[in-house]
Amino acid sequence: MNLVLFGPPGAGKGTQAKILTTSRGLPQLSTGDMLRAAIAAGTPLGLACKALMDKGELVPDATVVGIIGERYDKPDCARGAVFDGFPRTIPQAQALDEMLAKRGRKIDLVLELKVDDAALLARVEQRIKDGGPVRADDTPETLKNRLSVYYANTAPLLGYYGDQNKLQSLDGMAPIQTVTDQISAILDGMASV
Ligand code: AMP
16 A cells, blocks of 8 residues: 655644554655755755755755655565655656556555645644744744645645545544544555555
8 A cells, every 4th residue: 555645734644644654554754754864864965955945945856756766665665655745746746656656556545634724824833832842944934935835836736646536635624533533444445455
């Protein structure tokens, strides 16, 4: 099973991906986490991406396609994976389809977590008020840019996957457990893939 978790920044993709890792044994492939790890490790790739990430801009397609391809060939992806925050552009989705086809695989399902922008901004403001650790790109200003990048570059993928009949949408504003239960019901209802 190869699953894409889709939605704007802050929709809860990472939370649900982590739950799926435990419940279904599918690894979470988050390009954002991989890039942050590269920054923390001080690699040239990390250094090249940091400024773009801090501004909420996308890093180049070739960069994320490369790191995903390398990660997908690790043994823990033998039964598939949950893609979180990837693909984010049409060329990335095409590259992912090609990469999987070469391995005799495909994307089985794309789950869209629908949320509204005002709620996402309110969540960031709350996290800052709570004084917890916040990411460098977790500020109201950067979130606004990440949202416009999402609508311009990423939202068109809804059509791409809709045309392939792979898209299912969920209310991402519902409590975490409700979203988890709905995802679980969808996966249980699918033919064993
Ligand atoms: P995320 O943790 O998924 O919100 O990603 C954080 C940042 O990493 C994004 O704002 C982008 O700068 C970069 N990034 C992560 N995934 C991708 C991707 N698939 N394509 C381009 N940039 C990405």
